[in-house]
Amino acid sequence: MAPVVIIGSGMAAYSLAREFRKLDKETALLIITGDDGSAYAKPMLSNALTKQKTAQQLVTATAEQMGDQLNAEIRNFEQVSAINSEAHTFSIGAEVIHYSKLVLALGAEPFRPPIEGDVDAILSVNDLADYDRFRQQIEAKEQIAIIGGGLIGCEFANDLANAGFQVSVIDRNPQPLSYLMPEVIGQQLNMALQRWGVEWHSQDEVTRVSRKGEGFELLLQSGVKMYADVVLSAVGLRSRTQLAAKAGLTVNRGIVVDSYLQSSGKDIYALGDCAEVKGAVRPFVMPLMIGARALAKTLVGTKTAVEYPAMPVALKTPAYPVSVLPPAPDVEGEWQIEQIEDAIKALYLDGEEQLRGFALSGMALKQAAVLAKSVVLTSAASLPA
Numbered sequence: 001m002a003p004v005v006i007i008g009s010g011m012a013a014y015s016l017a018r019e020f021r022k023l024d025k026e027t028a029l030l031i032i033t034g035d036d037g038s039a040y041a042k043p044m045l046s047n048a049l050t051k052q053k054t055a056q057q058l059v060t061a062t063a064e065q066m067g068d069q070l071n072a073e074i075r076n077f078e079q080v081s082a083i084n085s086e087a088h089t090f091s092i093g094a095e096v097i098h099y100s101k102l103v104l105a106l107g108a109e110p111f112r113p114p115i116e117g118d119v120d121a122i123l124s125v126n127d128l129a130d131y132d133r134f135r136q137q138i139e140a141k142e143q144i145a146i147i148g149g150g151l152i153g154c155e156f157a158n159d160l161a162n163a164g165f166q167v168s169v170i171d172r173n174p175q176p177l178s179y180l181m182p183e184v185i186g187q188q189l190n191m192a193l194q195r196w197g198v199e200w201h202s203q204d205e206v207t208r209v210s211r212k213g214e215g216f217e218l219l220l221q222s223g224v225k226m227y228a229d230v231v232l233s234a235v236g237l238r239s240r241t242q243l244a245a246k247a248g249l250t251v252n253r254g255i256v257v258d259s260y261l262q263s264s265g266k267d268i269y270a271l272g273d274c275a276e277v278k279g280a281v282r283p284f285v286m287p288l289m290i291g292a293r294a295l296a297k298t299l300v301g302t303k304t305a306v307e308y309p310a311m312p313v314a315l316k317t318p319a320y321p322v323s324v325l326p327p328a329p330d331v332e333g334e335w336q337i338e339q340i341e342d343a344i345k346a347l348y349l350d351g352e353e354q355l356r357g358f359a360l361s362g363m364a365l366k367q368a369a370v371l372a373k374s375v376v377l378t379s380a381a382s383l384p385a
Contacts, residue, residue, distance in 0.1 A: 001028070002088065002098040003073075004299060007080050007243075008105030009033035009063070010127075011042055012272025012288040016103060017070045019296035027300075029072040030099075032092070037063025037076035038128060043285060045131050046155035047316045049163040055132035083247035085265035101267045101299055104244060104255055108237035108273035108283070113147065117208040121216065122147070124233045125156070137230050142166050145218055145228035147206050149176045151315060153234035154189065158317045161196040168199040168226060170206050170218070177315075180326045181359035182335040182346045188361060192320030201226075239274045239281055254281040259305040261295045271295055277306065286311045310375040312358070312368050320361060323368040327357035328378050335359075347371075 004020065004027055006013045013031060020029065031037070039061040044051075048058060067074040075092075082091040089096050110124035125131050138144060144160050146153050149171030160167045173179070175186030176193070190200055201220060208219040215229040239254035250256040250264040254276030261269045261277065272288045273281065282288075287308060297304040312325040326348075327333060333350040343362030350356050354376045360368055 002100040003028035003030040004101045004103070005030045005032065005090070005097070005099040006103045006105055007032050007090075008107060008272075009035065009037045009039075009066075009074070009076070010105060010107050010272065011285065012107070012292065013103075013105035014039050014066065014070075015289055015292040016105065016271055016295055017066075017072060019292045020299055021070055021072075023296055023300045025071065027100075029070060030097075031066075031070075031072055031074045032078055032080055033063075033074070033076050034079050035076065035127065035129060037066065037074050039066050040128055042127070043316070045125055045128075046152055047159045048131065049135075049159045050318075055128050055135065058128060058131070080243060083243065083265075083268070085247055085249070085268055088267065099267075101269070103295070103299075104263070104268065104270040104274055105272050106240035106243065106255075106270075106274040108239050108281075110233060111236045111238050112233065113206070113235050115147075115206055115209055117210045118216065119209060121211065122209060122231045122233050126237065134230075134232070138165070141215075141229035143168070143215070143228045143230075145170065145206075145216075145226065145231045147171075147231065147233045148235035149173065149200070149202070150234065150236065151177060151180070151313070154193065155316045156232060156234055157193055157198045158196065158319050161193070161198050162318070166197065166199075168201060168228065169193075170201040170204055170220060172203060172205050174202050176200075177322075177324070181322070181324045182337060184337055184339070185322060185324075185344050185346060185359050185361055188344065189315075189317065189320045189322060193317070196319045237273065237283070239276070241274065244270070244274075252276055260298055260303060261291060261306060262298075269295060269298075277308075282308065284311070284313055308377075310372040310377060312372050314365075314368075321365060322359065322361050323365050324359040325357050325368075325372060325375060326359075331356045331378060350376075 038059045040058045063074045063076045143166045146169045149169050176189045205221045210217045218226050241251040244255045245251045255270040256276050257270050294304045294306040315322045336347045338345045343364040345364040346359040348357035
């Protein structure tokens with residue numbers, strides 16, 4: 001019998017493989033990955049400097065060790081070039097391999113903003129190899145410029161500042177994470193990061209990056225020029241859909257799948273950051289873990305739909321910790337804000353006074369789990385894409 005095949009070796013892929021092996025210990029399992037196949041927790045990348053972790057220290061298991069744990073064949077440093085859904089085959093160069101079921105766990109890739117100049121020198125940290133490269137680049141450096149003040153940008157800013165770097169953040173919005181939470185919490189996060197030494201350039205954009213000496217000069221839309229030893233882009237991610245599109249699968253913002261995570265191709269599924277489920281791409285760890293458990297059951301013959309609960313996100317910003325569950329984009333309502341000393345409790349209520357989202361800081365963080373149970377969800381994403 002042809003194997004179950006997973007393309008990818010990130011958290012989604014290995015989480016699915018573990019869940020699959022809990023239910024089926026014998027069916028052949030093949031994992032194909034373009035990198036070295038090391039297992040690690042991707043969320044650790046944005047606070048690893050504070051913990052003084054090298055890329056190698058973040059690895060929890062090598063590809064060989066994962067193969068032994070999962071009773072799986074893991075082929076690393078190999079790229080799938082094509083998928084033939086009708087024949088149930090895929091190709092690695094000239095080699096054609098049959099599959100019984102195929103799971104695309106391709107992840108996402110950094111979005112590149114339209115910037116002129118030496119754009120190839122702008123770094124991003126999306127995987128372990130990126131982090132290793134970034135650590136090498138910032139060695140013996142002082143000034144780091146971060147393009148983007150979203151969740152990842154804020155986490156890296158906090159981590160770098162805590163590690164002793166001079167950090168500047170450039171973002172087009174008036175305050176951090178303005179797409180996730182109300183202005184007042186964003187302002188508090190901004191001020192807290194500034195107290196940690198982070199310089200904030202809000203409502204501005206980088207238009208050009210030019211080499212200057214051993215570093216770079218950044219030209220902002222406002223006309224401001226600034227210098228940095230290293231430039232990091234953290235403006236967001238895009239689902240990897242190229243392979244699926246080439247195979248004729250339906251793609252939109254991600255690989256379009258149904259509630260069983262099945263794509264438009266028979267016996268082809270998608271999981272994690274590359275998948276668009278019920279019209280939304282759901283990033284972060286919790287959705288992929290929930291999806292992995294459901295999909296594993298489907299792969300062994302018990303067809304199981306994925307159901308997502310309310311899933312708040314805790315920002316890794318020690319300067320000002322925040323827990324947020326943003327309302328779905330299609331929900332109309334207003335933020336109701338209660339502030340007591342250092343705590344802010346912001347509830348997003350719709351026209352019928354139903355709780356649709358929240359943002360918490362300070363002592364109010366303790367209420368996250370209770371509030372999450374009261375949030376009324378819609379078919380749209382409960383997390384940002």
